[in-house]
Amino acid sequence: MRSMGRKPQSSQRSQRKTSSAFSAFSAVAFSAFSAFSAASAQPPPSARAAAPIDLTGYWVSIVTEDWRYRMMTPRKGDYASVPLNAAARKAADGWDPAKDAASGNACRSYGVGNIMRVAGRVHITWQDEDTLKVESDAGTQTRLLRFADPAPSPSGDNGWQGYSVARWQLAGPQRRGGPGRGRGATPPRGGSLKVVTTKMKAGYLRKNGVPYSEKAIVTEYFDRHTEPNGDQWFTVTTVVEDPTYLDEPFITSSHFKKEPDGAKWHPTACRAE
Amino acid sequence: MKRGHRLAVAAATGVAAAAVAILPAIAQQMPASTPGYDLSGEWAPRFHEDQPERIPGPEIGDYLGLPINAAARLHADSWDASILTLPEHQCKPHPSDYSPRGPANLRIWKEIDTASQQLLAYHTHISWQAPERTIWMDGRPHPPEFAAHTWQGFSTGVWDGDMLTITTTHLKMGWIRRNGIPRSDRAVVTEHLVRHDNYLTWIIVIDDPVYLTEPFIRTTNFVWDPHQQIAPYPCQIVEEIDRPQGVVPHHLPGQNPFLGEFPAKFGVSPEAARGGAETTYPDYQWRAKGAPAAPARESDPPAVAASASDGDVHVLPVQGNVFMLVGTGGANITMQAGDEGVLIVDASAATLTDKVLKAIRTVSTKPIRYIVDTDADADHVGGNADIAKQGAVISGGNMGQPYSGAAIIAHEKVLARMSAPTGEPSPFPQAAWPTDTYFTKKKELFFNGEAIEILHQPSAHTDGDSLVFFRRSDVVSAGDLFLTTTYPVIDLERGGNIQGIIAGLNTLLDITIPRDKQEGGTYVVPGHGRLCDEADLLEYRDMLTIVRDRIQDLVKKGATLDQVNAARPTLDYDRRYGTTSGPWTTDKFIEAVYKSLQPATGTKPSR
Numbered sequence: 061m062r063s064m065g066r067k068p069q070s071s072q073r074s075q076r077k078t079s080s081a082f083s084a085f086s087a088v089a090f091s092a093f094s095a096f097s098a099a100s101a102q103p104p105p106s107a108r109a110a111a112p113i114d115l116t117g118y119w120v121s122i123v124t125e126d127w128r129y130r131m132m133t134p135r136k137g138d139y140a141s142v143p144l145n146a147a148a149r150k151a152a153d154g155w156d157p158a159k160d161a162a163s164g165n166a167c168r169s170y171g172v173g174n175i176m177r178v179a180g181r182v183h184i185t186w187q188d189e190d191t192l193k194v195e196s197d198a199g200t201q202t203r204l205l206r207f208a209d210p211a212p213s214p215s216g217d218n219g220w221q222g223y224s225v226a227r228w229q230l231a232g233p234q235r236r237g238g239p240g241r242g243r244g245a246t247p248p249r250g251g252s253l254k255v256v257t258t259k260m261k262a263g264y265l266r267k268n269g270v271p272y273s274e275k276a277i278v279t280e281y282f283d284r285h286t287e288p289n290g291d292q293w294f295t296v297t298t299v300v301e302d303p304t305y306l307d308e309p310f311i312t313s314s315h316f317k318k319e320p321d322g323a324k325w326h327p328t329a330c331r332a333e
Numbered sequence: 334m335k336r337g338h339r340l341a342v343a344a345a346t347g348v349a350a351a352a353v354a355i356l357p358a359i360a361q362q363m364p365a366s367t368p369g370y371d372l373s374g375e376w377a378p379r380f381h382e383d384q385p386e387r388i389p390g391p392e393i394g395d396y397l398g399l400p401i402n403a404a405a406r407l408h409a410d411s412w413d414a415s416i417l418t419l420p421e422h423q424c425k426p427h428p429s430d431y432s433p434r435g436p437a438n439l440r441i442w443k444e445i446d447t448a449s450q451q452l453l454a455y456h457t458h459i460s461w462q463a464p465e466r467t468i469w470m471d472g473r474p475h476p477p478e479f480a481a482h483t484w485q486g487f488s489t490g491v492w493d494g495d496m497l498t499i500t501t502t503h504l505k506m507g508w509i510r511r512n513g514i515p516r517s518d519r520a521v522v523t524e525h526l527v528r529h530d531n532y533l534t535w536i537i538v539i540d541d542p543v544y545l546t547e548p549f550i551r552t553t554n555f556v557w558d559p560h561q562q563i564a565p566y567p568c569q570i571v572e573e574i575d576r577p578q579g580v581v582p583h584h585l586p587g588q589n590p591f592l593g594e595f596p597a598k599f600g601v602s603p604e605a606a607r608g609g610a611e612t613t614y615p616d617y618q619w620r621a622k623g624a625p626a627a628p629a630r631e632s633d634p635p636a637v638a639a640s641a642s643d644g645d646v647h648v649l650p651v652q653g654n655v656f657m658l659v660g661t662g663g664a665n666i667t668m669q670a671g672d673e674g675v676l677i678v679d680a681s682a683a684t685l686t687d688k689v690l691k692a693i694r695t696v697s698t699k700p701i702r703y704i705v706d707t708d709a710d711a712d713h714v715g716g717n718a719d720i721a722k723q724g725a726v727i728s729g730g731n732m733g734q735p736y737s738g739a740a741i742i743a744h745e746k747v748l749a750r751m752s753a754p755t756g757e758p759s760p761f762p763q764a765a766w767p768t769d770t771y772f773t774k775k776k777e778l779f780f781n782g783e784a785i786e787i788l789h790q791p792s793a794h795t796d797g798d799s800l801v802f803f804r805r806s807d808v809v810s811a812g813d814l815f816l817t818t819t820y821p822v823i824d825l826e827r828g829g830n831i832q833g834i835i836a837g838l839n840t841l842l843d844i845t846i847p848r849d850k851q852e853g854g855t856y857v858v859p860g861h862g863r864l865c866d867e868a869d870l871l872e873y874r875d876m877l878t879i880v881r882d883r884i885q886d887l888v889k890k891g892a893t894l895d896q897v898n899a900a901r902p903t904l905d906y907d908r909r910y911g912t913t914s915g916p917w918t919t920d921k922f923i924e925a926v927y928k929s930l931q932p933a934t935g936t937k938p939s940r
Contacts, residue, residue: 120614125382128397128601132605140385143381229529231370250496285536287540293536295536312382315536
């Protein structure tokens with residue numbers, strides 16, 4: 061195996077070149093890998109830093125839909141639009157606001173299943189880097205939307221607002237299909253917020269006793285949009301699924317217009333009627 | 334006409350129909366649309382909001398949650414559901430800003446350019462009345478203001494992240510709530526469509542300077558439903574009620590007996606039921622408890638939209654052999670062109686003649702054979718002399734002395750207005766006078782392979798008005814009987830009368846036949862303003878009939894002109910058609926109607 065013991069000169073030069081090239085490549089690759097490893101080793105950005113949309117500020121609900129269910133207390137038994145089952149209708153027909161007030165349940169219509177439909181203002185701030193706080197002046201309620209703690213504690217009272225897990229939904233990057241074109245090409249452009257809430261106390265979908273149970277799951281999608289006149293809005297699409305009282309998911313969407321400050325913030329206590 | 338000329342004209346005018354023809358060229362020129370989240374598919378509506386309003390239908394007098402002004406309120410207070418029994422009202426589809434609220438099983442699909450794989454457009458189909466809509470994604474501009482308006486409007490879309498944002502203009506007059514709350518044809522609608530999992534949220538924001546004090550926002554939800562099958566929705570007009578022609582059901586101001594039923598039935602305060610921007614804010618809940626109310630924001634009345642504001646004369650292909658020429662300061666010109674030459678209806682103002690001739694030559698190089706004057710106003714006949722001089726009617730035989738220019742056809746009253754008795758100064762030079770007059774109900778012509786009817790409408794805008802109907806092209810030129818810019822000018826001194834105007838509009842309604850769902854078919858070129866069809870004409874006829882009836886009721890009660898003015902009988906239309914300055918103010922219009930209806934000078938409706 062001569063050729064293995066002594067290579068021709070040209071081959072040796074070639075090998076040296078190859079070896080040098082490999083070394084150089086290795087160095088670059090190692091360097092890049094190290095940088096990648098270092099980047100990978102860094103903690104992911106906080107929810108606040110990664111936010112594709114800004115929901116913070118004071119917002120007022122503009123009630124152009126379901127006015128007589130939201131701006132006033134509808135009459136008992138008026139539960140049009142809600143896909144209730146028989147058990148829910150029976151419960152709604154038995155609505156007794158005085159009893160609710162007396163039993164400390166005046167906030168039933170201010171729970172997570174309905175709070176974004178309550179006419180009022182919300183103030184959204186970052187409680188910490190991974191928790192978005194949503195305060196409502198109507199009923200003086202506070203919601204915590206948690207990005208970092210994905211699981212609610214199995215025990216413990218999560219109150220009217222339940223336990224909310226939040227996640228940013230980033231707008232998809234532009235991609236082109238076809239041979240050699242399957243790579244993502246651009247960074248995400250905007251996005252929305254998805255929130256799933258469970259473990260809440262049972263409450264009302266409407267002020268007149270239309271019920272949801274503690275087994276309900278409330279899924280919300282928050283979207284930002286700016287109109288040609290400069291008005292800034294967010295719209296929240298709310299889906300309430302309740303095996304106890306609903307025949308199908310109850311879907312509403314509520315819109316809030318941004319206000320310059322909290323001058324019109326008007327906290328009020330829960331009212332049972 | 335050369336093909337190149339036709340394409341140039343179409344591209345310059347931006348007519349929606351013409352734009353379709355040049356689609357591939359645009360696709361290559363426009364920047365690629367940024368792709369977003371695909372919205373295609375079958376979507377089933379959910380009625381978990383406002384179900385009583387959206388499915389059974391709104392209660393009379395329920396204006397809750399609407400940022401409307403007093404004009405919208407009066408329009409709705411006057412609305413009588415029986416108007417929907419009129420044949421021309423029966424097959425109207427919901428406009429695109431309302432249709433997602435109705436029985437709206439929805440299909441969305443994409444139109445992709447085969448060669449470039451670029452997204453050209455989204456299309457939607459909605460179940461009720463089956464309106465189909467195009468949302469252009471290729472960056473094309475919106476048409477000029479004088480192009481026709483449609484129920485679905487002209488829509489363009491852009492992606493904002495995964496949200497599709499749509500801007501729509503060129504909507505027909507529509508409705509915000511199906512109990513008479515109107516949305517004007519001046520509205521601009523912004524929409525946002527966003528898909529989350531299997532849910533579609535459709536955000537609609539209507540900005541209407543005529544009937545709203547703030548932009549009106551509402552949101553509607555759909556669920557993905559791949560098993561959905563949308564049934565066809567043909568609409569056939571039937572005669573429901575035998576009533577005299579020209580009757581428009583409506584309630585006179587203060588006489589709608591049903592307005593109080595809604596608040597009483599649902600325990601709503603009568604004040605809240607009247608709507609208004611302030612009632613949409615939560616502050617309204619405790620206003621009764623002493624908190625100050627948010628002031629309603631009234632915007633200034635909109636400026637009357639000009640036909641074209643750049644000083645040029647534009648050519649808009651209508652259909653068949655007919656074009657519409659539009660220029661600032663002059664009446665619209667309707668042009669028919671073919672192998673035999675060019676015929677124009679009205680010659681517009683003298684100051685525009687050079688531009689008019691230039692515009693005509695972009696369509697045809699054939700001789701101008703005929704000018705038809707619809708009345709004797711300077712903005713209609715001012716160009717007669719110079720344009721006729723450039724033309725040449727074919728004459729001879731037993732027609733008397735050969736004439737070298739284009740023939741000028743008009744009702745004989747037009748000649749009387751433009752000329753003068755011997756020895757007196759004439760308002761127009763002889764070269765501008767009609768050369769061929771008629772004094773009967775109509776004059777017929779066959780030109781460029783097309784039958785043309787010239788119909789006299791007595792005592793309308795003036796006593797010499799003509800309508801010109803191009804039967805094969807299916808286009809009618811209305812002259813100043815029909816304007817989209819102002820209330821009609823009623824020239825009492827020259828024999829005008831509101832009754833004749835309304836009769837003329839009813840004649841036009843007899844002529845027009847929509848292609849489908851009250852859209853297209855016969856097109857109408859108004860004396861001033863944008864291209865129209867029967868549905869636009871219908872709104873104008875209804876408006877004038879309602880105003881006429883209100884003033885007539887006051888006249889019967891012995892009201893003075895001051896009392897009629899104080900009653901604001903045109904309040905619901907003033908922000909659309911009225912003005913407080915210029916040669917034809919709202920006050921002058923009301924005065925003309927009032928005088929038209931005086932027993933001594935008024936005439937009974939002829940139709």
